[in-house]
Amino acid sequence: MASDTTPGTAPGAAFGQATGAGGHPAPGARSGRPDDDRPLLLVIFGATGDLARRKLYPGLHRLLAAGSLPGGLAVVGTGRHQPDGDYGDLVAHAVAEFGPDEPDERALAALREGAVFRTSSAEDGTGLAETVREARSRLGGDCRTLLYLSVPPGTMEDLLRMIGDTGLAEDASLVLEKPFGQDAASARSLNAVLHGVVPEERVFRIDHFLGKEAVQNVLVLRFANEWLSALWSREHVASVQIDVPEKIGIEGRASFMEATGTFRDMVSTHLSQILGFVALEPPAALDAASLRAAKLALYRELRPFDPADTVFGQYDGYRDEEGVAGDSRSETFVALRAFVDNDRWRDVPFLLRTGKAMGSGARTVTLTLKDCREGPFAGLGDEDGDGPPALVLQLSDPPSVRLEVRAKVPGRGLEVGRAALALRSEEAFGDARPLEAYERLLLDALNGDATLFTGAEEVERLWDVCAPVLDDPPEPQPYEPGSYGPKAALDLAGPDGWRVPES
Ligand SMILES: NC(=O)C1=CN([C@@H]2O[C@H](COP(=O)(O)OP(=O)(O)OC[C@H]3O[C@@H](n4cnc5c(N)ncnc54)[C@H](OP(=O)(O)O)[C@@H]3O)[C@@H](O)[C@H]2O)C=CC1
Numbered sequence: 001m002a003s004d005t006t007p008g009t010a011p012g013a014a015f016g017q018a019t020g021a022g023g024h025p026a027p028g029a030r031s032g033r034p035d036d037d038r039p040l041l042l043v044i045f046g047a048t049g050d051l052a053r054r055k056l057y058p059g060l061h062r063l064l065a066a067g068s069l070p071g072g073l074a075v076v077g078t079g080r081h082q083p084d085g086d087y088g089d090l091v092a093h094a095v096a097e098f099g100p101d102e103p104d105e106r107a108l109a110a111l112r113e114g115a116v117f118r119t120s121s122a123e124d125g126t127g128l129a130e131t132v133r134e135a136r137s138r139l140g141g142d143c144r145t146l147l148y149l150s151v152p153p154g155t156m157e158d159l160l161r162m163i164g165d166t167g168l169a170e171d172a173s174l175v176l177e178k179p180f181g182q183d184a185a186s187a188r189s190l191n192a193v194l195h196g197v198v199p200e201e202r203v204f205r206i207d208h209f210l211g212k213e214a215v216q217n218v219l220v221l222r223f224a225n226e227w228l229s230a231l232w233s234r235e236h237v238a239s240v241q242i243d244v245p246e247k248i249g250i251e252g253r254a255s256f257m258e259a260t261g262t263f264r265d266m267v268s269t270h271l272s273q274i275l276g277f278v279a280l281e282p283p284a285a286l287d288a289a290s291l292r293a294a295k296l297a298l299y300r301e302l303r304p305f306d307p308a309d310t311v312f313g314q315y316d317g318y319r320d321e322e323g324v325a326g327d328s329r330s331e332t333f334v335a336l337r338a339f340v341d342n343d344r345w346r347d348v349p350f351l352l353r354t355g356k357a358m359g360s361g362a363r364t365v366t367l368t369l370k371d372c373r374e375g376p377f378a379g380l381g382d383e384d385g386d387g388p389p390a391l392v393l394q395l396s397d398p399p400s401v402r403l404e405v406r407a408k409v410p411g412r413g414l415e416v417g418r419a420a421l422a423l424r425s426e427e428a429f430g431d432a433r434p435l436e437a438y439e440r441l442l443l444d445a446l447n448g449d450a451t452l453f454t455g456a457e458e459v460e461r462l463w464d465v466c467a468p469v470l471d472d473p474p475e476p477q478p479y480e481p482g483s484y485g486p487k488a489a490l491d492l493a494g495p496d497g498w499r500v501p502e503s
């Protein structure tokens, strides 16, 4: 926990393909040159959408600027509707709006130069297939192709059929955005269609929270520190909170929120994936097969979410947003209490919370530790009101970690106070420039590394876990924008409450 770690000295395992000392490259390391020099064709479905503009184009720009992509790069954007104006302009505006203050002009020019748009739909992909064939032959015979489905979950299955029928998937890999399906039945059906189009080895189901440094750090903290591993169970942990509040509202994504809701958008995906990393048993290795096996085993022991332990909320004013129904019952907030029925976690509540238009954007995983049960300090109360000791992992970029402990207050006697040991990544590893989650995962997918992508079986199992709440959703309760959600959600956390980190 001390913040005096020597930069660059962290030994041992990381994620990804094996090279170098300890058998692995440092995750997120910028090599300044691509892992694979073959030309690259990226086909983005949903190319005019929010995600493409907010993350994919700025991410590609940064990767190009860092020299991490091959010179021969072409982007084919597609969707049912032609963008207003030139596609290259849309890409450039997205980089200007969501990228760095001063874009790298050469990278931007390269991105624009290789960008073309062609309309397509689930019913008709012939024009797109033609454009893709032309782009591939321009790039050369050995070009790699990545199809990125950045579209709403309900549209993927029909698009995949079209992709299969038109031959677009030949020799291509597929990245599919979350949520994967909308429930257990649709996820199973989607997997079946998908596997008829490409084998699982060429499938990359993305959950970008797994691309975040702070989320990967959960695994390193747990498994690279023997003493922390020893602490990581019901023996010492009283409760776990996974708190992902967002200050932003729906940012114009009314149709997405109305169709999907926060439970499917955030809980069945990001929060459950974080829970997976926090709670899984030690994986045999840090590769795709081992990590997926460990998560699947954990999710099989995760008790299906109980509607009685779930609170849905909707912020006041949501129904006035453009595109939202006046009587909408879509939830913009979810809090729930979950349990893992195994020897490590039996009876330890896992509290999950996320929502839009909330009072804080500080995302945290908090392991509240048990109070001393024996010895001279047994039975210490919570006189200072700060709650028991806790390990607080801040899911920020860069990450930070606080171990909140009891310590002696200087002076006569043995007065007990609270203090924190803190690790701030930017102080500890100053020069290590992290990749943004989408940059990291785009690179991994391009290089065929599926370690940080989700597997077919685990997503299906997670939908089974979600089924009781999907079948019997609680009525959304109103909450004020800028608050911490409805009162019922505050009560869910019990007497210790939700721990909101110091900013
Ligand atoms: N926005 C975000 O911050 C994030 C989004 N995601 C995920 O990314 C995916 C896309 O999200 P986002 O960009 O926000 O969504 P948008 O609502 O902005 O839609 C993306 C694109 O999908 C296309 N589309 C919509 N319906 C269809 C259809 N029936 N057939 C073909 N294309 C269709 C639209 O283009 P057109 O109308 O031209 O067809 C649209 O531009 C979702 O799965 C979401 O969960 C993940 C992380 C973050």
Ligand SMILES: O=C1O[C@H](COP(=O)(O)O)[C@@H](O)[C@H](O)[C@H]1O
Residues within 6 Å of the ligand: 208, 246, 265
């Ligand atoms: O997948 C999604 O994630 C974003 C939050 O991701 P972040 O990395 O920008 O914090 C969320 O706002 C969006 O609703 C959801 O679709």
